[in-house]
Amino acid sequence: MTALTWRPARCWCPSLLQIFRFPVAQVHVGRPTMRASQQDFENAMNQVKLLKEDPGNQVKLKLYALYKQATDGPCNVPKPGVFDLVNKAKWEAWNALGSLPKETARQNYVDLVSSLSPSSQASSQGKHGADEKTQESKNIVVTSEDGITKIVFNRPAKKNAITFQMYQDIILALKSASTDNSAITVFTGTGDYYCSGNDLTNFTSAPNGMEEAARKGAVLLREFVNSFIDFPKPLVAVVNGPAVGISVTLLGLFDAVYASDTATFHTPFSQLGQTSEACSSYTFPKIMGPAKATEMLLFGKKLTAREAWAQGLVSEVFPESTFEKEVWTRLKAYAKLPPNSMRISKELIRKNEKEKLYAVNAEECTILQAKWLSEECVNAIMNFVSRKSKL
Numbered sequence: 001m002t003a004l005t006w007r008p009a010r011c012w013c014p015s016l017l018q019i020f021r022f023p024v025a026q027v028h029v030g031r032p033t034m035r036a037s038q039q040d041f042e043n044a045m046n047q048v049k050l051l052k053e054d055p056g057n058q059v060k061l062k063l064y065a066l067y068k069q070a071t072d073g074p075c076n077v078p079k080p081g082v083f084d085l086v087n088k089a090k091w092e093a094w095n096a097l098g099s100l101p102k103e104t105a106r107q108n109y110v111d112l113v114s115s116l117s118p119s120s121q122a123s124s125q126g127k128h129g130a131d132e133k134t135q136e137s138k139n140i141v142v143t144s145e146d147g148i149t150k151i152v153f154n155r156p157a158k159k160n161a162i163t164f165q166m167y168q169d170i171i172l173a174l175k176s177a178s179t180d181n182s183a184i185t186v187f188t189g190t191g192d193y194y195c196s197g198n199d200l201t202n203f204t205s206a207p208n209g210m211e212e213a214a215r216k217g218a219v220l221l222r223e224f225v226n227s228f229i230d231f232p233k234p235l236v237a238v239v240n241g242p243a244v245g246i247s248v249t250l251l252g253l254f255d256a257v258y259a260s261d262t263a264t265f266h267t268p269f270s271q272l273g274q275t276s277e278a279c280s281s282y283t284f285p286k287i288m289g290p291a292k293a294t295e296m297l298l299f300g301k302k303l304t305a306r307e308a309w310a311q312g313l314v315s316e317v318f319p320e321s322t323f324e325k326e327v328w329t330r331l332k333a334y335a336k337l338p339p340n341s342m343r344i345s346k347e348l349i350r351k352n353e354k355e356k357l358y359a360v361n362a363e364e365c366t367i368l369q370a371k372w373l374s375e376e377c378v379n380a381i382m383n384f385v386s387r388k389s390k391l
């Protein structure tokens, strides 16, 4: 109860207040060289407001903790409850500073701000909003060429983890691809990963509470998966590297899956206190049989590309050295096939399944909405965010 009255530092600009929108980065706290004055401290606070790029959660937590220590002294408020993820993390960061003297905290704050890279400082010209928007949409890149619309997970620094914004961008990209001039649509990833699944920090910033976030997440997930169920043209995954979570389960709704031999397929839902999605509770047992689906969806067994091929999830595996060349040559040839024939054949395959898929999707989303509020799930996500465990 008291925890709810605890206020975050007011010096942060609004985008930085949502400290968990971006995952953790390494903190480097510069070594104090001299005592920072109150003026240095205030200058540093102003500099933080001008940061152009998000410095990462760990840095923001550290800044928050040092600010509180420098102004209020040692942590003196009760620990927020387990579901109040953001405030709990802030409390833990502040509390971890123990009895660090106010002056040292002030100096460390100034050093930390000055250690942030110059490239992340804003020019005070202020076209911040426009830049951010461009940045968001670049995480999903859509191009169309040679009869192929390519939708690319393009967030390699985060292994192409999918943010809420990316889910929305993909829904729009699929809508547009369904009526553009292309014959087929292809998903692939930039960098070494195909996609590491849902961004695990999606639910750690919940300004209106976790229940509201889980409700909205379930609505978004349902619409997202429905846009795959409904997609009318051949949908192909070019799996260039490891795939995790929802990027794997969605493959059951694709028409063909080509994988590099560096790809792996991992659905660690139980480990995350979650359950299967994207209709995989229906498509996976159908594709690979219930026993193999259980190993993946319940026990989180990670498959190699060849194992995934043997179980029918992957159409064909290619050596990494020739993967791109072979796959794109083949896809360009397929894209020259009569598009209406391909569309109608897909419709014949999919139409008897559609009602079932909608129903499965709805049920999976309802179950997940509840799971996201469970202690098992909250703990697993907090472990990831605080880096206690890696899958």
Ligand SMILES: CCCCCC/C=C/C(=O)SCCNC(=O)CCNC(=O)[C@H](O)C(C)(C)COP(=O)(O)OP(=O)(O)OC[C@H]1O[C@@H](n2cnc3c(N)ncnc32)[C@H](O)[C@@H]1OP(=O)(O)O
Pocket: 023, 024, 025, 026, 056, 157, 158, 159, 161, 162, 164, 167, 196, 197, 198, 199, 200, 201, 202, 217, 218, 220, 221, 244, 245, 246, 247, 268, 269, 272, 274, 277, 384, 390, 391
């Ligand atoms: C509308 C909501 C729909 C929700 C649908 C439900 C969907 C469920 C799922 O998809 S469950 C699967 C979720 N994914 C994971 O559990 C994977 C988590 N990530 C990892 O285990 C590892 O990062 C890894 C194995 C993918 C890669 O390990 P490694 O090679 O050691 O790299 P790093 O861990 O250092 O990763 C680099 C960088 O990327 C960030 N990152 C990677 N994956 C995610 C992720 N899924 N969510 C958030 N952030 C991710 C990681 O934190 C590092 O960031 P940093 O450099 O530290 O800032």
